[in-house]
Amino acid sequence: MGKPARLGVVIVGLVLVAAVGAIYVLGTRHGQDLALERAVAGIFDSVAPAEYDGLRVFVCGSGSPLPGRAQACVAITAGESLYLVDAGAGSQATMQLHGQPTAHMRAILLTHLHTDHITGIPDMNLTSWVMGRREPLRILGPAGVERVVDGFNEVLALDRGFRVAHHGVQLLRPELGVMHAETVEPGVVVEDNGLTITAFAVNHEPITPAFGYRFDYRGRSVVISGDTVVTDSLEAAARGADLLLHDVLSKRIVRTLEAAAIEAGASRQAKIFADIPTYHAHAVELGPLAERTGVRMLGVYHFVPPPRNYLMERIYRHDLPDGTVLTRDGTEFKLPADSTAIHVTGT
Ligand SMILES: [Zn+2]
Ligand SMILES: [Zn+2]
Known part of the structure; x- marks a missing residue:
């Protein structure tokens, strides 16, 4: 055995001894306590107020009703304000895991x-209230939003009482637990310290009205499509934007699922798979859309269905232009003010 080979054996031996030692230490109570203290140190630092000079776009839910991801949610932070576009199931956990500044949540804008x-x-609502939100959470959305919010407020009335009784009115001011609904129409819906949010109609028929939202802040812009087919109103709203985040459906995967459902005699699932391609944008249509609008970057979210393995991801990539960002739960885009840069993490 030569010198390098002997050295290799020694290194492997040392690594094995270290691994066995670590496993032994983590099996003791003292070792567990030490490791736990080290692991949690600093995890609360990330919930400090946002101080980024520009727009931050965080994907808190990249999925749809089909399983595999948190459902639709995008968090946009501008200065000290955080706005959500939609809040699907599981999206709050993504926010919390990634230390998003929920205390600064001003409103949730619903696409539909x-x-x-x-x-x-x-x-x-609960997380932002616990984290110290200073105003009631506003829920902006299309006609019908008041009914939805009234319902949630009623469903949660007992829970609010339990939370206040347990943690006290100093921590949880009761009036901040009650959400406020506001019906919006196309046009400017929020102006907040240099941030402008504009609602525009999209086509998700038979769900009407349905909106997308454009955010403009310090020379940067992002457009969130919501659920829609490719439509002129979105094209107009997205023209020249830095980032377009668009709903996406893989017709190839959905058609294959439909055929498999028919083959298996699963007629209810087959009907659903036959219906859904009519009201979502197909992956192959998004490259030409991005080209026509001249957006700097195209990202896709609200996958129908969410890619769950390498094959599904490759099928999406095959139908989308090079450079498209296939988001995941936790993907973040940072757009520094008065710049052309876009920094993407968590893909
Ligand atoms: Zn949806
Ligand atoms: Zn929808």
């Missing part, structure tokens, strides 16, 4: 009132 866009609202 399908369950996969609204059932996370109670969790977002």
Whole structure:
């Protein structure tokens, strides 16, 4: 055995001894306590107020009703304000895991009132209330939003009482646990310290109205499509934007699922798979859309269905232009003010 080979054996031996030692230490109570203290040190630092000079776009839910991801949710932070576009099931957990500044949540803007866009609202309301939100959470959305919010407020009335009784009115001011609904129309819906949010109509028929939202802040812009087919109104709203985050459906995967459901005699599932391609944008249509609008970057979210393995991801990539960002739960785009840069993490 030569010198390098002997050295290799020694290194492997040392690594094995270290691994066995670590396993032994983590089996003792003292070792567990030490490791736990080290692991949690600093985890609360990330919930400090946002101080980024520009727009931050965080994907808190990249999925749809089909399983595999948290459901639709995008968090946009500008200065000290955080706005959500939709809050689907599971999205609050993504926010919390990634230390998003929920205390600064000003409003949730709903694209439409399908369950996969609204059932996370109670969790977002509770978390932001606990974290110290200073005003009641506003829920902006299309006609019908008041009915949804009235319902949530009623469903959560007992829970609010339990939370206040347990943690006290100093921590949880009762009036901040009650959400306020506001019906919006296309046009500017929020102006907040240099941030402008504009609602525009999209086509998700038979769900009407349904909106997308454009955010403009310090020379940067992002457009969130909500659920829609490729449509002129979105094209107009997205023209020249830095980032377009668009709903995406893989017709190839959905058609294959439909055929498999028919083959198996699963007629209910087959009907659903036959219906859904009519009201979502197909992956192959998004490259030409990005080209026509001249957006700097195209990202896709609200996958129908969410890719769950390498094959599904490759099928999406095959139908989308090079450079498209296939988001995941936790993907973040940072757009520094007055710049052309876009920094993407968590893909
Ligand atoms: Zn949806
Ligand atoms: Zn929908």
